[in-house]
Amino acid sequence: MGTLNIIELESQKNLLNEQLNCCHSVKQKVLLIYHFYEKLDEVKDEKLKEVYLTEFINEYLNCFSLFDPLSMHPKPLQQIINQLNIFENKAFLKNYHKKIHQLKQVSENKLNKLESILAGKIYESDEGRKIFFPVLEKESYLEFLNFSSLESITIQIEKSKNEDSFLVIPRERELEERIEKQIYDSWNAAINFSGKYIKKISPYHKVFIYFDKMQGIYTGNSLGIALTLGFIEELLKQYNAPTVVNIKDRIAFTGGMNQNGIIGEVTKGIIEKKTECVFFSPIETFVVHNNDEIHSLKKLQELNKEFPKRKLEIVGVASLKDLLNRRNLVDIRKQHPLQRINKAAQRNILSLILAVILIVFIYTSGLWDFDDNPAQFSNDGRSVYIENKNGKVLWTRGLATAVHLGTLIPFSQKIIDINEDGSNEVILCNEVFGNTYVKEDYGRIACFKKNQELIWNYKFMDTSSTIDYPHSRNFQTNLIDTITYNNEKIILCLARNIPLYPNAIYKLNLETGKRADSLNVFWHAGGITSTLVGDFDENGRTELVAVAVHKGYEHAVIFSIDINKLNGQSPAPPRYAFKNIPLADFNSYVVLPITDYCKLFFRYNTPEPGSLVFYQDTKEFNFTVIEGGGRNIAYLNYRFTNDLKFLMLDCSDDAQQKRDSLVARGILKPPFTNTNEYYLILRDQLRYWDGEKFVKEEENNNFKTISGLPIN
Numbered sequence: 206m207g208t209l210n211i212i213e214l215e216s217q218k219n220l221l222n223e224q225l226n227c228c229h230s231v232k233q234k235v236l237l238i239y240h241f242y243e244k245l246d247e248v249k250d251e252k253l254k255e256v257y258l259t260e261f262i263n264e265y266l267n268c269f270s271l272f273d274p275l276s277m278h279p280k281p282l283q284q285i286i287n288q289l290n291i292f293e294n295k296a297f298l299k300n301y302h303k304k305i306h307q308l309k310q311v312s313e314n315k316l317n318k319l320e321s322i323l324a325g326k327i328y329e330s331d332e333g334r335k336i337f338f339p340v341l342e343k344e345s346y347l348e349f350l351n352f353s354s355l356e357s358i359t360i361q362i363e364k365s366k367n368e369d370s371f372l373v374i375p376r377e378r379e380l381e382e383r384i385e386k387q388i389y390d391s392w393n394a395a396i397n398f399s400g401k402y403i404k405k406i407s408p409y410h411k412v413f414i415y416f417d418k419m420q421g422i423y424t425g426n427s428l429g430i431a432l433t434l435g436f437i438e439e440l441l442k443q444y445n446a447p448t449v450v451n452i453k454d455r456i457a458f459t460g461g462m463n464q465n466g467i468i469g470e471v472t473k474g475i476i477e478k479k480t481e482c483v484f485f486s487p488i489e490t491f492v493v494h495n496n497d498e499i500h501s502l503k504k505l506q507e508l509n510k511e512f513p514k515r516k517l518e519i520v521g522v523a524s525l526k527d528l529l530n531r532r533n534l535v536d537i538r539k540q541h542p543l544q545r546i547n548k549a550a551q552r553n554i555l556s557l558i559l560a561v562i563l564i565v566f567i568y569t570s571g572l573w574d575f576d577d578n579p580a581q582f583s584n585d586g587r588s589v590y591i592e593n594k595n596g597k598v599l600w601t602r603g604l605a606t607a608v609h610l611g612t613l614i615p616f617s618q619k620i621i622d623i624n625e626d627g628s629n630e631v632i633l634c635n636e637v638f639g640n641t642y643v644k645e646d647y648g649r650i651a652c653f654k655k656n657q658e659l660i661w662n663y664k665f666m667d668t669s670s671t672i673d674y675p676h677s678r679n680f681q682t683n684l685i686d687t688i689t690y691n692n693e694k695i696i697l698c699l700a701r702n703i704p705l706y707p708n709a710i711y712k713l714n715l716e717t718g719k720r721a722d723s724l725n726v727f728w729h730a731g732g733i734t735s736t737l738v739g740d741f742d743e744n745g746r747t748e749l750v751a752v753a754v755h756k757g758y759e760h761a762v763i764f765s766i767d768i769n770k771l772n773g774q775s776p777a778p779p780r781y782a783f784k785n786i787p788l789a790d791f792n793s794y795v796v797l798p799i800t801d802y803c804k805l806f807f808r809y810n811t812p813e814p815g816s817l818v819f820y821q822d823t824k825e826f827n828f829t830v831i832e833g834g835g836r837n838i839a840y841l842n843y844r845f846t847n848d849l850k851f852l853m854l855d856c857s858d859d860a861q862q863k864r865d866s867l868v869a870r871g872i873l874k875p876p877f878t879n880t881n882e883y884y885l886i887l888r889d890q891l892r893y894w895d896g897e898k899f900v901k902e903e904e905n906n907n908f909k910t911i912s913g914l915p916i917n
Contacts (some may be wrong), residue, residue, distance in 0.1 A: 211253070215872065217244060218257060225264070226835045230342050231271045232352055238265045239285055255297050256866050262292075266304055272312075276339070276353045276482040279319050286312050322487055325514035335359075335417070336438075337457040338431040339482040341475065353482035354418065355457065358428070360435040361413040362443045371412045383461075387426035388414070393464035394525055395436030402441060402448040412436070426461035427471055427479075430492065433462050433525060434535075450529070451536040455489040460497070466525030470494035480504040484517055492534060495521040579620050579629045579655050589618055591631055600657050603637030616683040616699075616815075623694070623715050628655050632696070634682040648680045650698060652718055661718030665700040667726060669707045669783045679703040686738040687715060688747065690768060695721045697749070697768075699733055706756040707783070708733045710749070710771055725772035727789055730781040731756040735817035735828065738768070742848040748792060750819075750849070752812035752828050757781030759809035760799055761830045765792040765849050776894055791894060793849035798890035800832050800841070801873050802864045807834035810841075825852060832860065839863050851891055851902060854884070 221241045228234055238261050248254045274282040286309055292298055293305050335357035342352040371388050392412065400406055414432070437450050459479050461469040471479075476497040481504060483491045493501050498521030505517055522528045529535050580594040590598045604617065617635040622628065634650045651662040666678045685697035694715040701708050708729045712721040733753040740747050742765075750765045757777040764775070766789060773789030774782070803810045813829040820827065824847040832839045839860030844852040856864070856878050867873040876882040892899040 234268045323512040336431045339479040357417045359415040360439040362439045363411045364407040365409040365411040383426045390464045391432040394466045399440040402446040403444045427459045429462035430458035457488045458492045470496045473500045476500045477504040490518045495523045663718045727771040728774040730777040734812045734814045754811045761797040761810045764794040794894035796892040798887040803832035806837040
């Protein structure tokens with residue numbers, strides 16, 4: 206070992222994992238891993254160095270393939286290229302040599318372009334004319350570097366009938382308040398200016414705002430100038446106005462703008478960082494507020510000491526009027542009348558041609574589709590589209606944020622003919638209602654006719670309490686299956702408590718939406734992640750088989766219970782037992798093992814949502830359990846018989862590599878993964894509920910009490 210011992214090295218690795226988990230920036234991720242690799246030079250043990258280097262090499266190369274060196278000093282990129290030169294000669298990285306070589310070539314080209322810009326040479330950009338503005342990364346894990354990027358926007362505007370609407374693309378979440386206000390302020394400023402040149406402007410518009418790169422989650426209002434100019438350009442183009450406005454090429458803007466066109470200044474520290482961002486880019490002119498100009502010029506002089514040939518002009522303005530009067534920034538000119546007529550004619554002729562082509566296509570392809578009967582769904586993770594059998598979208602509903610994961614979407618929707626009249630109904634849950642956790646309809650199940658008319662809706666509001674406190678009555682709902690129960694068509698539903706662990710399974714009448722068998726509700730002390738319904742054990746009774754996490758035992762579980770016994774609760778330690786609810790009568794309830802790898806990174810393991818499947822030919826259940834947390838997750842695959850007798854568990858290749866590397870470093874104890882010895886250690890943890898207590902697998906018939914589960 207060198208100056209770093211194994212404890213210090215492991216501490217550095219854990220810190221890196223924490224930083225990578227929180228970091229959304231590709232640039233920062235690359236440089237964080239780069240600096241970690243540099244510290245490995247202090248390690249003399251080559252085998253140990255190999256283990257730590259290979260642990261992050263995939264993420265390092267994948268992030269570096271997206272790394273854009275523009276907007277930052279060229280030195281870090283050169284250092285990374287030098288490091289890749291060393292990696293290219295490492296024998297244990299031979300599987301990565303081709304990728305490393307390709308990344309080096311691309312990076313050297315990027316470095317040459319950046320050095321050409323700094324040498325004052327003309328940079329030929331393939332991006333075309335754009336409206337640019339610099340953005341800063343809010344969090345930095347490397348204080349000695351300024352992380353920033355150059356963003357651009359593309360605007361599209363359409364006339365609308367009812368209201369102004371603004372669609373930001375891509376949109377990761379609700380817009381930050383200052384950005385949302387800035388959009389409206391910029392729009393009003395643009396409308397006020399454009400109204401001078403457009404005779405009759407529509408009262409309403411639909412506006413698409415595309416962030417061309419979208420490096421992260423944007424906050425603040427300093428995109429105001431760029432946004433206003435983009436709106437003005439596109440409005441005049443949309444209305445084929447006699448006057449056009451074109452922003453000159455290679456200009457970046459920063460500063461908010463109110464609806465009267467007055468530009469706001471930013472702080473000294475921010476304008477200095479943004480000047481640095483623009484300096485290391487192809488931008489030739491940087492427009493700032495008058496009061497920020499002095500700070501920007503001072504930073505420019507500082508940067509020019511190292512790169513004296515880099516030419517960047519700083520221009521200070523105070524208002525939209527001031528900016529539009531600068532002919533070195535904006536080109537405002539009259540369109541030639543013949544040019545306007547030509548554009549209008551082209552637009553009308555093109556519309557006519559497209560209409561004819563569309564009509565011919567519809568008739569010849571048989572897509573003249575009047576079928577309004579729902580038959581299938583599609584989704585984009587944010588909305589569910591109800592379609593007919595030909596894929597024609599009949600109507601749309603938004604999905605709440607909580608179900609954006611693809612594994613939950615299938616359990617939020619169902620198409621079924623509830624009254625056998627030949628027309629299908631649509632059952633939905635987890636619809637979006639604006640501020641989801643406030644709206645009173647959140648958590649409901651709703652049944653709609655094919656024309657979107659609401660037939661019924663139901664919201665689960667049952668109460669549950671434990672020793673510590675009563676739980677909230679806020680639930681997210683999922684659909685399990687539709688079955689016939691006591692000669693009644695019912696739908697089995699799963700209610701997940703928000704924000705804690707109670708899960709409940711209950712029944713609704715399919716036609717009325719009213720509770721069926723309302724006194725019988727099954728409660729589980731932890732999230733149920735996947736369910737199946739059927740007569741799997743072939744005894745003539747329909748059962749529900751589910752995998753879940755048990756918050757009291759802090760283990761993943763699998764269980765089976767007959768539908769006519771869906772009442773009571775799962776076994777649980779006293780703190781997690783629900784008051785005044787009896788224990789349910791299970792066919793089987795099995796607590797699964799937890800690995801030492803999982804315990805190192807997290808408190809409990811969790812079945813992967815939607816992973817439970819039943820194979821009819823072999824009559825067995827398969828599912829996957831997630832071990833660990835965050836970036837340090839691994840997968841175990843389980844197999845059980847149709848009556849939940851254990852068959853096999855298998856660690857994935859990725860899990861084996863991750864755990865074995867920790868064993869090799871002495872962090873986890875032997876044996877190695879995927880050995881018979883380790884398999885037996887895990888299998889010995891299996892616990893079966895006998896109706897009164899948990900017993901070991903081999904003692905499942907003589908019911909000896911087994912310790913090993915927490916009792917708090």
